[in-house]
Amino acid sequence: MTDIFDRITLASTRLLPLLARLTFAAVLLRYFWGSALTKLDGLFTPSLGAYAQIFPRQMEAAGYDVSQFGAFHWLVVMGGTYAEFILPALIVVGLFTRLAALGMIGFTVVQSLTDIIGHKADAVTVGAWFDRASDALIMDQRTFWMFVFITLVGMGGGMFSLDSALKSRLTRKGYAPEIAV
Template identity: 35%
Template structure:
């Protein structure tokens, strides 16, 4: 098999993948995947619906130690954000804004909390950047409400 035949076969496979794996499929997958990560993190901070645990306050006081924001306020902001913005992503509502907010959270975590966890944070940033750049896709409230 010569190089031209390999190139042709590769291009056919790439075209098939581009057709079979649409933006809509990528967007709904990105929305669900990143929402799951942040919701799971948010659930570790609360008991019941949205009551913060004592351990959450301790984490923000002792381990996270964010600058400028008191730990009690930062704990509430993080817990609520980790529930609210993923819910918007799941619904595909205000997707670009929700993804931007979670990207901002990711940046704060990377810069101030766990700077050596950049591979994990990069894996969070990738779907968030995709959603900011391309939007929620047609399987979303954004599309239904013509917000995209």
């Protein structure tokens, strides 16, 4: 009996990172890319909505006049916007997967705090753990997102990832046998 469970453990260890990446691609990739697209009027021109999404209270205080915002705000908006393009792409192809997933954890925490504090999300939207309802946008859904990201931080990109291919290639050349993928 233990042999069966040992095989299941081995298979799970090999498959979980790949399944986490596929789950991310199926459920969240278009969400993040779609969100990023709403934040751009041009390659380096953030939309008014980008500032309103990322700095909601400051935008309201400024009367939605972006000219009152400086270089710091532009950098935050552009950094966040391009993170929504780049980090998901890295996760899907499995390149620098651990770092990309760690970045997505930080991104999701900031996104959630912005929704709760900046946009003043109501109690139903925020939700609560260990309640009967499982459909809250923040506490419930984003907990599952975090589970996928934590799996990738802990286990790497897994099979069929560029991380794995890179490690294999570097190991064959004798450069990096200690790289954890």
